[in-house]
Amino acid sequence: MEKQKIPGIPNVSQIKGALLRASTGLKVENLSISAKQEPPSKEDSQSKPFSMVANKARMEVSLVIRDLQLSLKKLNESNILNLVANSVKKLESQDGKKYHILKNEVTTCFQALQTSPELLGFNLPVVILCAVGSQSNQANSKLTIDVSNDGMTATLSKFSMNIYDEPGFQHSKEWFGKQLQRSGLSSTSIAPFLPELAESARKREDLNGRIVAQGTPPVNGKNPYLFESFKENINTSIDYDSDTIDIRDLQQKTLCKPGTLVAEIRYHNEAKNGKDVYGKTITPTNSEEFKVEIGEGIQMKEDGKFYATCEGVAVIEENTVFLSKAMIHKGDVNLRTGNIVFNGPIEIEGSVDSGAIIDANGDVVIKGNVRGAIVKSLGSIFVKGGIVTGENGKIVASGDIHAEFIENSTVHCEGNLTAKKAIINSNAIVGGSIEVLNQEDGILAGGSLSCRYHIRTTHLGFKRGALTRLKLGADWKIEKTIAIRSKRLERLSEYQKNCRLEMRELAAKKRSQLTRKHKERKEQLQKRVQQARSIIEKLESQLETLRLKLSFNMSSIIFVSGILSNNIEVNIGGNSIKIPQDLAGIGILAKKKRGSHIVAIEEAEVLLKEKEGGEKQSA
Secondary structure, X not given: OOOOOOOOOEOHHHHHHHHHHHHOOOOOOOOOOOEOOOOOOHHHHHHOOEEEEEEOOOOEEEEEEOOHHHHHHHOOHHHHHHHHXXXXXXXXXXXXXXXXXXXXXXXXXXXXXXXOHHHOOOOOOEEEEEEEEOOOHHHHOOOEEEEOOOOOEEEEEOOXXXXXXXXXXXXXXXXXXXXXXXXXXXXXXXXXXXXXXXXXXXXXXXXXXXXXXXXXXXXXXEEEEEEOHHHHOOOOOOOOXXXXXXXXXXXXXXXXXXXXXXEEEEEEEOOEOEEOOOOOEEOOOOOOOOOOEEOOOEEEEEOOXXXXXXXXXXXXXXXXXXXXXXXXXXXXXXXXXXXXXXXOOEEEOOOEOOOOEXXXXXXXXXXXXXXXXEXXXXXXXXXXXXXXXXXXXXXEEOOOEEEEEEEOOEEEEOOOEXXXXXXXXXXXXXXXXXXXXXXXXXXXXXXXXXXXXXXXXXXXXXXXXXXXXXXXXXXHHHHHHHHHHHHHHHHHHHHHHHHHHHHHHHHOOOHHHOOXXXXXXXXXXXXXXXXXXXXXXXHHHHHHHHHHHOOEOOOOEEEEEEEEOOOEEEEEOOEEEOOOOOEEEEEEEEEEEOOEXXXXXXXXXXXXXXXXXXXXXXX
């Protein structure tokens, strides 16, 4: 340009484009090279720091950076390539020409901007060549076509009747098919028109303006709705390599964790992609709109897709989606529904069946019954029906436990245990008080119950039946630990006993009757007995230490407004109390009053009120 005495700075991207074409053998002698554009105005720099520029005449796509500092903050290699890909897709759909994205060129130039931008100059426009188009295939075709702006219709133009007399011309579908495909048209778009073209050519008709290809328009989606994507989620916490898998864990799909796809817009009449005459895919752009109200815990990261931002229960109602921090389960919890583990409160609108597990970080409300299930809560547990856990279930709460009745159950809670009608043949360790509310025939009988403060019931113990064991005033945490280790000691002692019995049976055999397997088994049993003895000694030592640490609340009281059966064992405040006979309307105190632990219930009520009044004054 200097030799030609042309003023201005050459456009670097256009020079690179010319060199690329020349390297492939294409002629570039008539390819224009413009001067580099002038710096943008201040207003343009603020509104558009960068933009993609497509030059159809030169078949080039360039990135023009007007404000380098601002662009470097907003751009990275990934989103530049995405911008280029979108621009190329639009160009290819419009004119059917192929474009090659210069990925290495783009990344190299962008890296140079980041490492040494001062070499290019701040506040001066920078142009990066991003994609180059190939020459049209029409030059290889004997037919010239015009394509509509939307790329959906192709027609013959500049058709010469002399083509009929050219050597090699054939009025056949195959000949027209090859020529049209050389023009870049897809075989699918031209197939319906080939028979008519061949017939018209046989008649030597003028084919100017004849339609030779048509695309398939996209179909827009209709009747949109919110699809519950969260129901397709798989429980990723399952250990599929484990020997045993609880099928209930596989069923639970209602809970959503952060990042879970909760819902997405779908259509009852699904949208379908179309194709232009070049075979390029055209996506629907005017599907029926569907406005979605986004509630708490939901974020739309992609168009029409809604993700969870925290843990919760997905709630989808018509055009509204949100996460509930309280889980509401409709119906029973069983093998079909799966276990429920939730980081918050849970409400069950049915019962919890045998073998099911409920584990909540908040309160649990069960409107039915608990039958042979495990229910755990870091809050309180409220059961409208009854609790019957059996040997395999248990109820554990950091707060209170309330139920209609409790029978044949294992119950642990840090707060108070309350039943409306009865607590029968159950094992309970309670950090607060135990109460049966029914003042006419409420009963607490059978089993083993321990609490820190008070027991209140109408009737206490069976007159004829299982023994009722009560322990009041003990530190419930230590009491719970003692109960667990005592149970472990009991099982281990039984195991040791069975091993010794088997050893005696082997020892009773004559030497001639002992096989090699018998001798090996005897050695195994001896080792197991020794191991069991060692563990039993440690457990016994631990239990002794725990019992020494056990502290007692000397203000504990048992209130019995009805009949107290003498078929009970009572330990209150560390004192073992003997009940000589059936009594009625009494209180049992941790500290003796007038030489006795047993007083009239009215006097026990007065003592409790005095204690509570003293505590309020001291507070």
